[in-house]
Amino acid sequence: MRQRSMSIVAGVLVATALAIVAGCAPKKGTTTTGSETKVQITGAGSTFVNPIMSRWSSEYEKLTGVQVNYQSIGSGGGIQQFKEGTIDFGATDVAVTAEEQKDFTRQFVQFPVVAGTVAVVYNLPGVTQNLQLSPEVLADIFLGKIKKWNDRRLAELNPGVNLPDQDIVVVHRSDGSGTTYIFTDYLSTVSTEWQQRVGRGKSVSWPVGVGGKGNEGVTGQVKQLPGAVGYVELNYAVQNNLTFAAIRNAAGKFVLPGKSTGEEATRMAVEKLKQDIGSSVVNMPGENSYPITGFVYVLVDKQPKDAAKSAEMKKFFEWVLRDGQKMAVELDYVPLAEEVAQMSLQKLAEVP
């Protein structure tokens, strides 16, 4: 009896070990269900684009049966995996620079698929209207130079608003994120002091404030902390009923983040994008353009290993750039301006 149970134990251990080894074996990119072979496209990257990407992939699967699997592991991870060739496309909130492209062993194209606006949100008991902020004041708040909500410079921008005598608590993202990149890119563009002291990046050394993890972390902090100010993607501000500020744009007008103001900003960027598709689109000219706007870019191989799959992927992104843009609005993203979508389609055409 004892011997048998010992053998059973040994057997189980061996079997477990084998199962673990088997579990590690690589999986194939296509799955065969019955007789038909389904095309599966895998992508990874930006967390910001995840909600709309899931929507696109489920709608597209209903239409064509092609499956698009997207893993929102972060832009950095997306670029890394794309570089290593483990995924079919990567998505990133920050375009791959010419410098970084030197590290790539493969030819690829990058193009915007959707845009988004970053809202400056705050929690001020008794203040329900949208505050007006100038770029200088916004930079000084995040530099820690403006410390109170009833600061003279804030009051001058917001006549008639009863600003409380409350400490400003800056809340920023603690995790590396494209949202932080867009926001600090904007601050670096409008404030030389910010550019010199802090700079632009997915993670920066914040002069003041506390860090929240993810958009939801920042949203949560701002919501429960009177006097807090932070920045989140617009959809988080809208869904959580946070009040957000109107920012003075390059044309001197105060504009709120939203579909039309973001779209206007992308339209204004067309000339710049013609020079370099990866150029920054913050602080664009135009009376109605929201200054803290950014794109999500997709990276696709120019010399794909699997031509059939690549053709399917091309069709998917063509659909995204045409029909998919309507869905962006429902999820508080900014659809690409027609001219920009056309440019993306041209870039996509370089893929065989």
Add this chain to the structure above:
Amino acid sequence: MEAQASADSKATDHARGATFWSDRLFKAVVVACASVMGLLLLLFAYELWQSSQLSIRTFGWRFWVSRDWDPVRERFGALPFIWGTLLSSIAALMIAVPLSLGTAIFIAEVAPRWLRQPVSFVVELLAAIPSVVYGLWGMFVMVPWLRENVQKPLAQRFGFIPLFEGPAVGVSMMAAILILSVMIIPYITAVSREVILAVPRTQREASYGLGATKWETIRYVVLRYARVGILGAIILGYGRAVGETMAVTMVIGNRPDLTTSLLQPGYTMASVIANEFTEATSPLYLSALTEIGLLLFAITLLINALARFLVWRVTKGEGRY
């Protein structure tokens, strides 16, 4: 008769053969299991060491004492994170150990039999809660409550003491310490209880027989007998506190400062890795984050070794029970 005997001996031989065979297989399997663990550990240390080379070569020992953490200019230093990790975990232990020991003694020695199971169950339930749930609870319930009822009065009355320097924003070292202590209490309690229950009855009876009171028996016999095991329980709890990431990240404020105030935000080694690893693209940045992982690994090993040493010192020369 002879044939019978020979058949018997054949049967025994057969049985013995089977025993040898299965014993050997079993031994091989468990040795393999154990060596996989050791091998993993070595591989882990080697990988961390290898991937941190760039950072080690760039910053040298200054990495340990530098307060810079600037991903844009690629200047990295681990001191605020080391400080935050040590401060939060040690302070959490200081809260959790007395509470856990008290609970363990209550369950094992004091509580009536019918109450033991329910109390143990409730404490162990705490261990089953995922850390993200602790984090959410911390962020939305504990932090606002702490801010209004503890931190603000403290900052107003005792703000002149560096330990309670304001402003009170809620997310802070204090919040991290509290949440960590709640999270490690069930571990320390459960293991300590088992250890205390394992103290032989005869020890207690002898103590009572000598006229000791309940308190004296617990203090001088039970706890003394169980102390090595209890130290083990504390190390287990400490390991969890050092490595805890999600819940801490959500309430600590993630600010790499060398703060002495419990009301100020801080940062831990595990948190910064979790926060920044996914979006770290430059080789030096990645390498610096990996070196923090290596340091965390080293600190954990060091603390474990220190605890072993303590156990060894304590039990030296008195013959282990």
